[in-house]
Amino acid sequence: MTLTRSLGRFVAELSPNRVPEEAARIARMGFIDTIGTMIAGRHEDSVRILTETLAPAGGPATLTFGDRHAPAPEAAWINATAAHALDYDDVALRGHPSTVLVPAILAEAEHLGSSGADMITAYVAGYETWAELFRRDTGLLHQKGWHPTGLYGAVGAAAACARLRKLDAEKAAIAIALGASQSAGLMANFGTMTKPFHAGRAAHAGIMAARLADAGFTASTDALEHPQGFLHAISPTGTEDRVSESRAGTDWAILSQGLGIKKYPTCYCTHRAIDCMLDLVASSPIATGEVETITVSISDYFSTVLRNHQPDTGLAAKFSIEFCMASGIVARRVGLHELTDDFVRRPDIQALMRRVEIVTTTEHDPDLPGAAARDQVAINLKDGRTVAGEPVARATGHPSRPLTDQQLHDKFADCLQAGRSPIPADMLFHRLASLQSMTARDLTARA
Known part of the structure; x- marks a missing residue:
């Protein structure tokens, strides 16, 4: 079975009862940290300009936990840009997985009325798909000018949204292939508004890929591993692995790789x-x-x-x-x-x-x-x-040196204060910590 099809089957067959408990905990942490940084970044010029330019009509999805609403694709685009605007969001797999996955999942889940358990399952589907691509090339994408968050993110978000929509294996594979053709992001734009824009476009691409696949749009179900496909196109050295079996669902990357929660709002x-x-x-x-x-x-x-x-x-x-x-x-x-x-x-x-x-x-x-x-x-x-100073092998917040629960809460509270959020930090933090027992619409409710 091709890699693209294998990942499509993994996404289609993943269910909440198959997600390891520790994986669900890490996913919740990703939601907490990303929503905090999203709110902190919501007044940045990049977010203001993008929102004014898109001028989204009203819709079911909440913009940065504020008063405005938009259709889910535009909400994901804006919210992911806000989440990455301060470069304070979590890191893993040579990029920023949660800053793409969480806004895409949250916006589409509000549209669909999805449960928190389904949102966590979608996150794990997206993370594992991202990880499967990451492990297949030892080359460093930055050295070729690529921003991994934009490249891997579009594919991961497509997988996450395909899971959220409960697509079958064939359509999930097509969604992944559609995500791959929307991958983009140049390192030359680091230090400008365009870097967080990469995350926004990847989140938007994920929703659109799953929606188009659901509606019958076609794509090549070997788009990842084809000689002219995703993996070879982005490889810095041309030594990518296009042939080995997928480990998604058997070797949980989210358990071995985890998430690095940033202590500082810098690269x-x-x-x-x-x-x-x-x-x-x-x-x-x-x-x-x-x-x-x-x-x-x-x-x-x-x-x-x-x-x-x-x-x-x-x-x-x-x-x-x-x-x-x-x-x-x-x-x-x-x-x-x-x-x-x-x-x-x-x-x-x-x-x-x-x-x-x-x-x-x-x-x-x-x-x-x-x-x-x-x-x-x-x-x-x-x-x-x-x-x-004493040499440092792992930064504070790395999975091997994790932030304490109190430090995670304090960062979240600081982010909400920086974003001038009217929502009490303790209330929203508690909701996110109990995400599996909530719905997307309950999570974003103002009261």
């Missing part, structure tokens, strides 16, 4: 170095005027992703290791309050960024593709001393 490639810097300044407070140079040791891959060396906007600073180091020294934190244009443009921040030197290695961690074994920060002081 995940910065997080280990931020951890190192913040630990360092906590134990050895350093004044800006004492700094001669800051040396950051990271992988060549991380350095490629972190392309903005002297940013002057909050958006661009999310992809700047120089900014993160400067913020760590000046503010002793890297949070939503620091990721503003005004803070980034401060003379002391701009001056300190010019003192950052990046040292790269091509020795990668086999369990964390593209990353060095550890990231480290050393600060050379004007009096000749050097202070160095």
